[in-house]
Amino acid sequence: MAPTVTTSTEPGAAVQASDAALLHLIWLASPALPVGGFSYSEGLEAAVDAGRVTDGPSAADWLANQLHLALARADLAVLVQALPAWEQADTARLRELDDWVLRTRETQELRLQSEQMGRSLVEWLKTVRPDHAARALALGHLTYPVAYALAALAASQAGASARAIALGFAFGWAENMAQAAIKSVPLGQSAGQRILARLATEIPVAVDTALALPDDERQSFSPMLAVLSARHEHQYSRLFRS
Numbered sequence: 001m002a003p004t005v006t007t008s009t010e011p012g013a014a015v016q017a018s019d020a021a022l023l024h025l026i027w028l029a030s031p032a033l034p035v036g037g038f039s040y041s042e043g044l045e046a047a048v049d050a051g052r053v054t055d056g057p058s059a060a061d062w063l064a065n066q067l068h069l070a071l072a073r074a075d076l077a078v079l080v081q082a083l084p085a086w087e088q089a090d091t092a093r094l095r096e097l098d099d100w101v102l103r104t105r106e107t108q109e110l111r112l113q114s115e116q117m118g119r120s121l122v123e124w125l126k127t128v129r130p131d132h133a134a135r136a137l138a139l140g141h142l143t144y145p146v147a148y149a150l151a152a153l154a155a156s157q158a159g160a161s162a163r164a165i166a167l168g169f170a171f172g173w174a175e176n177m178a179q180a181a182i183k184s185v186p187l188g189q190s191a192g193q194r195i196l197a198r199l200a201t202e203i204p205v206a207v208d209t210a211l212a213l214p215d216d217e218r219q220s221f222s223p224m225l226a227v228l229s230a231r232h233e234h235q236y237s238r239l240f241r242s
Helices: 013-029 044-049 056-071 075-087 091-104 108-128 130-139 144-151 153-157 162-184 189-212 223-232
Strands: none
Touching: 013 153, 013 162, 044 056, 044 162, 044 223, 056 075, 056 162, 056 189, 075 091, 075 144, 075 153, 075 162, 075 189, 091 108, 091 130, 091 144, 108 130, 108 144, 108 223, 130 144, 144 153, 144 162, 153 162, 162 189
């Protein structure tokens, strides 16, 4: 006899909204999202070439520092500030945030990454949320964190908090960077999972930092990362675009 599956035909609206928000966040955090994140190492490949990252523990330390010193104080902070701007249709604020991201990218590679991933995310929105894509196109261009905030609006409207959205963004970044470490150090899959486990413990603290950061404390100043990124532009052998 086949098992009987019982489902509710009238689920509560709150449960439906919560499920929709969670699934949308998982969707956005997926490495399968066609925005090209897998093709960037954000300076990690150059750190390996320079001998600063040599194994799993040093890769985990490097990425944890990058999470707290760079991502939390720049892209994550921009993301959480862009969410209410999209909800309020505050075009001036969105342009301000987007321009800040472009101005503070310290190398050509890092700037091109944010521009390309933002452009690809808008292309994805054309397929799944053309109404949102139209809002993006009205601004002319969007960097990745500002575009991500727009893409996360569906989750926000379904009840997802800014903190949950930022957690999803950071975990998606962590998955891409763990894979970059596996390929560039190189490492095995188990070592990559240990890196991801380390970053998962660090992400909530980074997100809390981003949520509490006012405009005048937001910054993108990582001198060693900038130097390595600049070197990577001329590195002899490369797997990644940054």
